[in-house]
Structure formats: structure tokens, C-alpha cells
Amino acid sequence: MGVLDRNEFTVIAGPCAVESEEQIFQAAAAIAAQGVGILRGGCFKPRTSPYAFQGMGVVGLRLLREAAKAHGLRSITEVMDVETLDLIASQVDILQIGSRNMQNFSLLRAVGRTQKPVLLKRSFSATYRDLLDAAEYIVAGGNEQIILCERGIRTFEPFTRNTLDISAVPVLKELCRFPVIVDPSHASGLTRLVTPLTLAALAVGADGAMIEVHPCPEGALCDKEQALSFGQFGELMDSLRLMAPTVGRAMPLGSLLAR
């Protein structure tokens, strides 16, 4: 097995940002109860404005690790620079490179020198070729444990935050050997679109999806318009379980706790 089990539709879930011990432990419990194996949570947040909430930093990193460990989950968080890379790599299981850093070539080379799987998000203005070239920077460092993630591109349509380019999935899978997942939360920016878009990702052949889930979306410190509540997340998982066999994918069962 590589970095992801290709027979499964792998769900990565959790809050946009780690906000408190209570929040991340609640999120970890809820997603573990759904059989999901990877917990996401931002600690160092790349915010468009320097005056927006920038994440809990090192403290958040510790909380993410502890919450994941308590529920037998793997953890993933975003790496924003080479300075904090070693620290982050020592604490989490998967490193995330965000859209804005997709062509931060120094950072790509640096994560290429680690032994950690890397989730590489497509920049919202990158062509497929640009994304694959960026992945080559990681490969050039010796690390081939790469997961590509389509998360919406910039277009003229203002209704959604970005425009999910669902065709990216089959094309990228044709052009490379890496698993390809989708982030419907950032792509749409709208909670009510997350479930239909995740089902579309499953149908089109994606290897998984990364979903924002929060114990209390309306109180989230960032991206609250796009997070699912635990109840909404459970319904999404049920829909995925129903559809997955029709495209030849396995899905984890949820436990009684998730009901």
C-alpha cells in the first residue's frame, strides 16, 4: 500500500484551524466514530491579511497530535515555511503544502527531503502541468509519497469561492501515478455544496476528499461558511457509503458512536 489505500475513498476531516483543546478533541472523536482515519487541523494559517487569525502555532500542533493519538488517527497540517518544517514533521503524519505555496520551490525541495507523505494542493491558478511540475520538485528531493489535491480554481464566477475543476481528477490520474483527492470545502466555500461535490468527486474517480468539519461551524474562527457540523458530516459519510460500491470503492463503516 502506498500513501493512501487506493481501493478506498479516503476521507480526511477536521476543522480549518485548531482553536482549543476541547474543539480538536471533539472533532477527533466525531470523525473517528465515522471510521475516518486522518485528522486535519491548521496550526500555522496562511491568511490573506496579516491582521486575520493566524493559528495557534506550536500549541495547536501539540493539541492536534494528542487529539489524533487519543483516537488512533493520523494527522495532517499545513507547512508554511522551511523554518518550521522540522518541528511540524516531528509532530504530524502528513505534511500539507497549501495552494499559495504550490510554487514555493524552496519549500517543495525541503519537504522532498523529509520521509513524510506530502499533500500538495493545486494553486487556484495552476494548470495541470504546473501542478505536476511542482510535484517533481518534491520527487527531485527523493520523496515520492505525494497526494495531489484539487481545491478549486479562480474563474469569473463570483457565487462560489472558487470553481471546482472536477475534470482535474481523471486527467491527473491519467498523467501521473499519485493519488488525487478533492477539497470541496475550499472549492465552493459553501457548506450546502460540500456533500454534492464530494459525491461528484467519488463518482469521477477521486481517491478521497478533504472535508472541513467543526463542532460548531457558526462559531468557527475561520472559514465558517464552509464547515460541516457533525450531523451534516455523518449524512455525507452515509451518502458516500451508499454510492462507493457502485464505483468499486470501499468506505469505512462508522461506529455506533457516530449515530
Place this chain on the structure above:
Amino acid sequence: MGVLDRNEFTVIAGPCAVESEEQIFQAAAAIAAQGVGILRGGCFKPRTSPYAFQGMGVVGLRLLREAAKAHGLRSITEVMDVETLDLIASQVDILQIGSRNMQNFSLLRAVGRTQKPVLLKRSFSATYRDLLDAAEYIVAGGNEQIILCERGIRTFEPFTRNTLDISAVPVLKELCRFPVIVDPSHASGLTRLVTPLTLAALAVGADGAMIEVHPCPEGALCDKEQALSFGQFGELMDSLRLMAPTVGRAMPLGSLLAR
């Protein structure tokens, strides 16, 4: 029931252009055998260059009608101007307004004065709001039998012909009462993407899809890179039949002829 049965996932299929009696009758037979109820075929073709094949015109229109009738199908073809509208409306069951004419307001008003259902394709640069405003021109004429069709938007990505905006489906269904279908053939321009994108359309909640099917794709006079053969179309229909119940949709059964 309105213009489409909303419990079904309605497939509209046929060649890009009517090319000969043999071609359109073969196509009609093949799609009828799959249980599909609507035959498409261009007669007056809007080609980017005036020197490209422009369609069979009036003769094509008659062949389309006869092929549809012979197999108990409804027919649809594109209307390009007010001059030919009455003629076309007398021969086919559904009128199609193409992307390039989505804001041809004179034509929209004219089809609004007919009693025929209108399939309105989104321009490749129209926002959702623009598309809904265009539909209002038809409604203003007294015709509310409208089907909206997402067929890809223009972005910076050169790999696909256009970029299918799958989010258009749930958003348009939220904003209006018209059925919404998807055209994966024009959106991608690539045969091998048609099946995954049609499944994504079903998964995301579309009411149907319009698919280019040709007896011999490699010999098609237009858009041959995006047409399905009868065999590929049969496999697509099988995949749709498998997935449809998981999203609460019915699909027509195929007959023994389609095997």
C-alpha cells in the same frame, strides 16, 4: 410532469451533426435500444469558422425527425436565428439555444413565443446570474418550459476544451425551478472524460446529461474527439444505471438490442 421527468436522470444522445440518413438512423436505433428517449442532432451548425462544415440544414432536419419517429424518440436540434425558427419548431420536439446565442436576446424572445420546450445552454463565459437572466427573456415571452444546461466555462486550463463547472448544478437548482442538465462532451472535448463527468453530474444532482454518440466517431464531421461509440455509450448507461438508485434517480432499462 414538466418538460423532463424529475425522478429520472434524463439522457439526451446523438451525433453532433446529422451527416446522412444512415448515420442518424443508426444513432437513433442505438440510443433507443438503451431506453434513451431524446435524440439530438445538429442541422444548422454554429461553427467558429465560416469555412467549416455548417450542417445539412433543411434536409438534416427532415432526417432527424424521421429517425426519431422511427424509434419513438423525441428530437432536439439547435436554433440559430429567428428566420429558421418556425421551420425548426414545426419539425422537432425541443429547441436548443447554443452557448454562443445565450445572450442573443432577440432569439430568446422569439423562442419564448413558441410552445416548445427550450434547452438553454450556458455561455462559456456567463455567470449563473447571466444564465438565469437569459432564461427570463424566454419566460417573458410566455414560455416556461426551460431546461438549463451547463457545458463548461472558459478558464486558463488548456488540457480540456472547457472546464466543466459542476457546482453550477446544485447552485442553479437552488436559484430556480428549471431542470438542470450537463453536457460533458462539449465541456471536456475528450471522449475518455465523458463517462466520469456524466457520473459526476448524476452524483451532484443533475437532472440529466446530453451526450455525443456517433456510429463511427473517428469519421465524424465535427467534434470527433469527444463522441462516444455505441459500445462506449452502452458502458456509460450501465454505469449510470448502477449509480442512479444511490442518489434516488430512476434510469431507463436498455433492451436486448443494446447488448
Place this chain on the structure above:
Amino acid sequence: MGVLDRNEFTVIAGPCAVESEEQIFQAAAAIAAQGVGILRGGCFKPRTSPYAFQGMGVVGLRLLREAAKAHGLRSITEVMDVETLDLIASQVDILQIGSRNMQNFSLLRAVGRTQKPVLLKRSFSATYRDLLDAAEYIVAGGNEQIILCERGIRTFEPFTRNTLDISAVPVLKELCRFPVIVDPSHASGLTRLVTPLTLAALAVGADGAMIEVHPCPEGALCDKEQALSFGQFGELMDSLRLMAPTVGRAMPLGSLLAR
């Protein structure tokens, strides 16, 4: 001399729409006093919504002709369909095809059969190649008196109405023999950008510009955020007169009336 004097920087000016006899005569007087030779004014307006002001129609057409004649100007207005083409062609000197009709091939063929110069505006999502192919539809009808007009393309930037693609000018002039002008009013949608963008058009090599001018911009029935007052228009003309000789272009002198 062809359709435009290529040694000059040709300014076409006037209101977005003909609104009243007083308005269009005032506008004609003001632009004539600046030495401008072509009066624009919409009579049949292509509005995104069917419930917006649609123009004065036939009455507007007569007023436009009379106002132009009274001041020795040529006139231009938009043609929206084949039905009204003969009427319009009998009343104005130059026919305009708007962005939304750039690929209305039936209309292109029809104006190609007239003897009138045609101003063809680039669709906001057309490539240079698409625009040149559209011009070929007019040429195919026998009419080579074509003026191309860049008027902004659709991008992700929301600040301006569209994004003026200034590079279109030198590229189109390289690829074809038609004069190329710019419409900074529609491109930007903002009065205060019209002067700098028109100067940029002159500097980049455009053969002219089409400018919205209104006796009372704040009271205009359409596009009031982008119209110049007579005073602002005079200042623009003065700036053009100052710069034109440095790029080898002539500009008409204004009369005492314009001061």
C-alpha cells in the same frame, strides 16, 4: 482611405443609449465641437435582464440620425437581429455588432451582405482567433469594411467591470488588416479610468476609441458609472491631442465651442 483614416486616432463618442431629443442633440453638439466625427447612441439595447430599459427603438434611431446630420457627424448604433437590420442600415452610417452577438453567425452573415462598415466588438470571452474567425463571417458575405473593437474580457478581478486586454491591439494589428479600436468605457465600467485607458490605447497603437459621453452622467438611463461629462470629455481630448504626435497620429482640433 478605408473605413477609418489610419493616420488619425479616431474617436467615436456619445451616450450609451439615445434617451431623448434634447439629450442626443446636446451630445452631438458637444462632440462635434471637439472635432469628433462619429456619434454613437444605442437604440435597441441588449440588456442582461429583460426588465431593464431596452432602448427607444425606431424613435431613437430617427433622433440619432437627425442629431448626427445636424452636426455633420456620421452615426453608429448596435444591430441586434436580422429583422431590424435593413431598417437600421437605412438610417445609420456604421453598424455595430455587440459583444454578446460576436458569435451570432446568422447576424454576422447578414451584415456581411450590406454595404455598411461594421464595428465588431470582441466577446468578453473570445480569443483573438475567435474574433478573427467571426470577422471572416462578415468577409464571407462580401463586406470587408470591418473595425475590430477590444472592450474588456472576463477575468477573476472584480474591481473593474471587465479587464481591458490592451495587448489585443498590437496582436490583432499583426494578425489582420482591419483597424482596431478600444472601448475603455465598457472595459472598465468606471468613469475615472476612461482617460488613462484611452491614453494607453493611443500609446499601444490603437486606431481609435469609443467613449461614452452624456450631458448628465448621473442621470443616464444605463451605464451611468462609466460615462464622461462634456467637461471630462474635453479634458480627455486635450490629453489625446498632446500625446498623439509622439506616436505619429493626428487628432482633430476642437472648436471654440468646446472650450
Place this chain on the structure above:
Amino acid sequence: MGVLDRNEFTVIAGPCAVESEEQIFQAAAAIAAQGVGILRGGCFKPRTSPYAFQGMGVVGLRLLREAAKAHGLRSITEVMDVETLDLIASQVDILQIGSRNMQNFSLLRAVGRTQKPVLLKRSFSATYRDLLDAAEYIVAGGNEQIILCERGIRTFEPFTRNTLDISAVPVLKELCRFPVIVDPSHASGLTRLVTPLTLAALAVGADGAMIEVHPCPEGALCDKEQALSFGQFGELMDSLRLMAPTVGRAMPLGSLLAR
């Protein structure tokens, strides 16, 4: 005087990359002879593919400094990461942040803590607001010596490398207090468009332009399709000198050497 003399139209010129001692000294001599005061030259190159030429690194940095010093010029080069920032800041006069790093927030904070002027290039998918927010990251570090640079955005048009958004200049100057320059070389990717686009930049109100100039463009190791020869650069400077007074700008005189 701030980071740039706002009465002048400031030209920054030089090769895409420092390639050899001979090349950068020749370039420095040629641009100094034109009265240009700032020499550009990439040393650490952000290339889309890891297998493309990556620059001469530390050696290139020394050559750039020596060539600039020999001709009384200021120097500018791109900073790609925090690791090499101190080294680069000790060798050059102005730091450049490239498009791909416009939202590399760690790097923005780091250059904000230096005392060097920073040229911040707009990402090819950044809105004006995104660019201004990125500048705030530098300001937040205490450094307000910022120059903004428009260098083309990504659109659907394939003819040019990017689409120069000339409207960015007047809008950014309205929204902030920083000087705004244009990079026509990267925007168009085509040598023959550099002169018209630079004149458009001057006309629209830009405070300067950054131009790729190479002793032998056809032999350049990167971006050879967009570099000017010394002769072409001299003609551009002459055109700028002719136009500049008409928009109230000064331009440096060239010396006899440049003839």
C-alpha cells in the same frame, strides 16, 4: 524622495538571469549608457520545472553586484526563501518577491524586517485586494519601501504568455500610496509587444517598468522570446523620452555611448 522618484518614469532593466561575467557587465554598460539607474538579473531562478536552469546562485549575486557597481547602478534580484534572504540583502539594493511567492507569507514577513526596498510582483491570479493584503505583510514587519509590479494575469487567451492588466495601474495608485510599475516582458512573453506595452504603461500613469534586456536574446538561457536586444532597448527608451513629457514625467537622457 521615496523608494522611486515619482516625477520620473523609472526603468529597471537587465537580463532574466545572470549567465556570465561578460553577459552581465555588457548589460550593465548598455543600460547605464541609456541613463537607466537600476540593473536587474536573476541569480536564484524560480523555474516551473526542477530540471530547468536554476540560476548561478551566489556567484551570480557577486557578478550582479560588481557589474552594477562598475556602472554606478542600483541592483535588484529575486529572493526565493528566508534561508538566502540575509545573503541577498547584503549584496543587492532592492529585493524582488516574484509572482509565485506573492502569498508566501513567511517570506513577506521576513523581507518586512529588512531595511531594503521591496519590489512585490502581483501573482498572476491575485486580485488587487490580494496584492494589497500581501503588501500589508511587509508593512506589518516595519518596512514601507514597497514597489508594486503588475506583470500579467492568467486568462483564457493563449496568444500571450499572460494578459497585461493595464487597469491595475490606476486602480492600485488610487488604493494605496506605493509606486506601481509594469513588467511587459513577462506579461506578454513576446519581444515585439514590449515596446507598445511599455508605452501604454507610461500613458496609463505607471511609475516605471521592468524590462528584460540581453546582449544576445536568441542565446539567452531563459525567457529568450521576450528579451530586447540593446538596439531594441535603445529604441524603446527613445520612444519613452518622446512621450514622457506629454504625461508630465521626466526620463533620463542617454549618453553618447548608447547611440
